[in-house]
Amino acid sequence: xxxxWIVGLLTAVLLLGACGDPSDGPAPAPPAxxxxxxxxxxxxxxxSPDASPAVVAPRVLYLGDSLAVEAQRVLGQxxxxxxxxxxxxAPYPGTTPCDYLEGTGKKSLVPDRxxxxxxxxxxxxxxxxxxxxGNAWDFTWCMDGISHAASPRKYFSRYRADLxxxxxxxxxxxxxxRPRIVWVAQGPDPITPDRVRxxxxxxxxxxxxxxxxxxxxxxxxxxxxxxYTWAQYLPCTxxxxxxxxxxxxxxxxxxxLHLDKDYLHFCLAPTTPRPRPxxxxxxxxxxxxxxxxxxxxRSPAG
Numbered sequence: 512x513x514x515x516w517i518v519g520l521l522t523a524v525l526l527l528g529a530c531g532d533p534s535d536g537p538a539p540a541p542p543a544x545x546x547x548x549x550x551x552x553x554x555x556x557x558x559s560p561d562a563s564p565a566v567v568a569p570r571v572l573y574l575g576d577s578l579a580v581e582a583q584r585v586l587g588q589x590x591x592x593x594x595x596x597x598x599x600x601a602p603y604p605g606t607t608p609c610d611y612l613e614g615t616g617k618k619s620l621v622p623d624r625x626x627x628x629x630x631x632x633x634x635x636x637x638x639x640x641x642x643x644x645g646n647a648w649d650f651t652w653c654m655d656g657i658s659h660a661a662s663p664r665k666y667f668s669r670y671r672a673d674l675x676x677x678x679x680x681x682x683x684x685x686x687x688x689r690p691r692i693v694w695v696a697q698g699p700d701p702i703t704p705d706r707v708r709x710x711x712x713x714x715x716x717x718x719x720x721x722x723x724x725x726x727x728x729x730x731x732x733x734x735x736x737x738x739y740t741w742a743q744y745l746p747c748t749x750x751x752x753x754x755x756x757x758x759x760x761x762x763x764x765x766x767x768l769h770l771d772k773d774y775l776h777f778c779l780a781p782t783t784p785r786p787r788p789x790x791x792x793x794x795x796x797x798x799x800x801x802x803x804x805x806x807x808x809r810s811p812a813g
Contacts, residue, residue, distance in 0.1 A: 696714055698728075698729035704741070769795070
């Protein structure tokens with residue numbers, strides 16, 4: 512009975528590195544300012560004569576793994592539209608918090624120029640958004656071979672320690688203008704649901720300890736009343752009804768969150784070897800981006 516899940520796990524390992532555009536060309540994306548395809552992007556919202564002078568536009572830095580790679584364009588669009596934010600993204604597929612730590616050298620998937628502390632010193636963000644599914648397969652060198660499957664205890668202990676170290680490095684780099692950290696809580700995992708729950712608890716614990724916040728974006732892609740139950744489809748929200756392109760099956764009043772063969776990512780385009788921002792309208796990505804934007808808008812920076 513476990514065979515389908517084993518196959519799914521192996522598929523996910525192969526897909527962890529990317530969510531990109533389909534080979535036959537992407538569908539048109541929602542009208543909004545584009546984001547360059549470079550690993551690191553930087554954009555300021557255009558000034559508007561109608562913008563409220565009471566709103567202070569935040570400077571937001573977005574770091575993370577393949578979930579952040581696929582979501583970076585949409586999150587930037589939401590932040591610029593809703594908060595007039597200045598936005599920079601530097602996600603790398605397959606990463607976990609230790610990859611963004613300074614001092615990891617060649618054992619990291621993130622180059623030194625894009626380490627969290629280095630970018631904080633260079634960009635002086637008000638908010639740093641960190642989104643990690645919680646690499647559990649010994650996929651990245653900096654985990655030193657520790658995986659959830661081999662030793663859950665060591666995995667959670669190491670993950671907790673890395674959250675503390677990353678928070679400390681970001682805080683030190685910010686100095687007197689320490690940025691507020693927003694940890695993104697992840698959606699359900701059908702293979703190891705308790706692992707994601709415990710990872711999210713680590714995010715909440717670290718946020719509470721350092722005066723930061725959690726954006727429970729994962730709850731927006733979980734069934735109501737079943738936070739850690741995975742679902743490929745969910746009922747369309749009122750927003751999705753108002754914007755029908757995001758309600759993929761209106762006749763059944765439901766929308767797709769995942770492709771049939773990828774339970775992890777939310778991009779509704781097949782993955783490609785080269786990771787890129789998701790090129791098609793994808794309800795799961797938008798749901799999560801809207802929640803992160805809402806939390807940033809309600810949380811004072813610094």
